[in-house]
Amino acid sequence: MLKKIKTLTKISNVEIIAYSLLSMILGITSFSFVILLNSMIELLLINGYIERESFYLMTFIGIIALFFTLKRVLSGGIINLSQEIYWNVRKTIINQVLKAPLRKIIENKDQVYSILTRDVGNITSGSLLLIDFVSSIVLVSCCFFYMAYISLSLFLISFTIIFITVGIYLIRNKKSHEKFNNSRNLEKSFIRLFNSILNGTKEINLNPIIGQKLSAKIGNIINNARSHDKGALIGYLNTQVMGQILFYFLITFIVFYSSSLLKVSIESSISYIIVLMYMLGPIGMIMTAVPVMNKTFISLNKLNNLMTELEIVNKNVNVEERVSKQVEFNKLEFENYCFSYGKDQFSIGPINLNINKGEVVFIYGGNGSGKTTLFNTILNIYHPNKGKVKLNDELCNLENLINVKSLFSPVFSDFYLFEEMYGIDNVDTKRAQEYLRIFEIDKNVTILNNKFSTIDLSVGQRKRLALINALLENKPIIVLDEWAADQDPIFRQKFYKKIIPYLLKNGFTILAVTHDDKYYNCADRLYKMEYGHLIEVKEIVTLN
């Protein structure tokens, strides 16, 4: 896990060692302060004045200067580091998501969102505490040795009390860790419900009962998460308070009984109490840092799991590879192509499909027969389990499947229209204008600097823009999933009778899922999808 964090933050071993060493030196510097203070108090108690006053004064100033210089340098470094973590982790996750196969993204959508929002924040908070945490531990450890040096008997009593407190704290820590973990595990369901609310605003607006039910469900999750978090934090608080009470008992005991019962000198008792009081701050710091660190570790674990999963699926894929090259296309043949969503789940195939340059191929079939699955498989968005594909009579292996992918420009039935045409380097404005005119939206939209002037349009109009975007990508095969379903009858007729022939004339090949049986005769070949099998319809009968 640490290795992964190192790669994400780009922090080197030298930097880690330097930060750790400087934090330790900071702890030791802080410890020297208490030693110096004690020596001066001892001198005052014994002699009534401080010998070599200027030496002590200079050392005092030196220690303070060193302490604050170190603290400033380290804190500056840790702010840099935490910002590196915050932004690099986000950037890396987004890059991995951009490369990841569609199914993996769908599976991990809520998890990715939780990590980008909650976990990255937790990790950053944890990293900000790191210096104080390490230096406090060093300081407390040094103080222990010093306390043993001042009085072994007092140290043994203190050590027993501290040992018991730490023991209770560790047991509590385990329980609190579990509670934090439970709360974190609820985050995914919270995000999922929250997304339902965002995506279903219209339905909720119309039917408030949906909103009430969602609110109740989200309320349950919130109550559960809150109770876990509260339980964890109260647990820490109780042990902290108990620890502090024991601490003050210890000081009271030393004040009242150290000289009578343990025969410890007054100077030693005072020195001992000063060290104990001095330790209170760092101990408090450690106790406050532990819950934050605990959350940080849970978040790091979630991050690590997600990154490992994405890295495994993204192996051998990089974004550069996906950038389409202009590939010559004359003929594409899918032979015995098969895909399954998993064991005992829906599957398609074996699929045999040929697409020739300049052809129009239509596919129809009942709901759930596998048309979209077929498209996702031949577009290689889903990786086929079996089968071969030949491009221009040449068998494609795994490496040049990317060439096959680059032949297609799709408009999915659940398409997403980007405001900017990210997939196109330089839009041919003349052609774009021509398309806008043909698709009858030149009055509503203009294209300037690779950007649509607006996408706030009707569903049918946005679909027209999505198709224009696909055409401007200049890929040879246009893939349409029920594209005309949202078009009015007049424009639908224009699409089949005029636009398709126009596109063919301009060198495009069309592969489309359509239920417009009235226009099946516009296709060169017609296929029917049935229970995952693709069957060619030899005689195209249309209802004109």
Ligand SMILES: Nc1ncnc2c1ncn2[C@@H]1O[C@H](COP(=O)(O)OP(=O)(O)OP(=O)(O)O)[C@@H](O)[C@H]1O
């Ligand atoms: N992610 C998935 N995991 C498992 N099964 C799935 C998944 N997506 C779809 N399916 C199943 O695959 C089958 C085919 O779905 P697909 O979307 O390909 O059908 P379709 O022919 O496009 O349907 P429609 O005409 O309704 O859009 C369905 O039975 C569906 O339950």
